[in-house]
Amino acid sequence: MESGEAAQAAKRDAAYFDQWYDDMATSPARDAIVARTLGLPPELQSNSMLTWQGIAEVTEALRMPPDGLLLDVACGRGGYGIEVARRAGARLLGVDFSVVALGQARVSSDRLLPAGRSEFRVGTLIATGLPAAVADGLMCVDAVQFADPPVAALLEFRRVLASGARLVLSCWEAADPSDERVSPRIRAVNLRRDLPSAGFVEVEVHEKPEWREIERRMWQEALAAPAGSDVAVRSLHTEGRRSLDTFDSLRRVFATATAP
Secondary structure, eight states: OOHHHHHHHHHHHHHHHHHHHHHHHTOHHHHHHHHHHHTOOTTSOOSSOOOHHHHHHHHHHHOOOTTOEEEEETOTTSHHHHHHHHHHTOEEEEEESOHHHHHHHHHHHHHHSOTTSEEEEEOOSSOOOOOTTOEEEEEEESOGGGSSSHHHHHHHHHHHEEEEEEEEEEEEEESSTTOTTSOHHHHTOOHHHHHHHTTOEEEEEEEOHHHHHHHHHHHHHHHHSOOTTOHHHHHHHHHHHHHHHTGGGEEEEEEEEEOO
């Protein structure tokens, strides 16, 4: 994609997600469904599918040094990065292209982290706007597929990580990359191939079927919930129907790697 086209696409995506996050902010019913099925406390504002146990696995895999800088790329409303930073005793820098999400993340962080321990900036998966080798750890939850191509995000992650720092990713991959029912974005993700090519070492990619089954239950519970005029719950219904129709076409993956 040409740079001008990429910029226009990013603006369109940001506008879409700004509205998505605005809708979430007025929907306690949507947040209750997600928190209940993923096992999250109500104060953790989730915008993806990482479970409470998944947060523990991310925290452990990052191996953050005391007072290190944790970078949460595509942080959304910030809930996951805030909780990992709290557990690890890390400073947090969240990056997202949605100004609405970043505003919500700042409110949550002010409530849940000590003053001066977090910052949230506008940036994208492939252009965080950060100096090289600045981060002691980097997490990206369920978002790397939004980079075009995904390996461009991995190259940016490698650039901003200090030597020896850890990268932790969760996402989905196509069970069969030739399956056209799967979106092109997901079919482009191949972490086992692309993490080494982006310069990472100690690469491990694990399938997480137990996370996937919790995700299935979440969609089933969401579809059973009345939506009424709640735009966010209606959106959850739409996504749930689409996800369940092709559920076995995707596999849930959890990847870790080290910047050499």
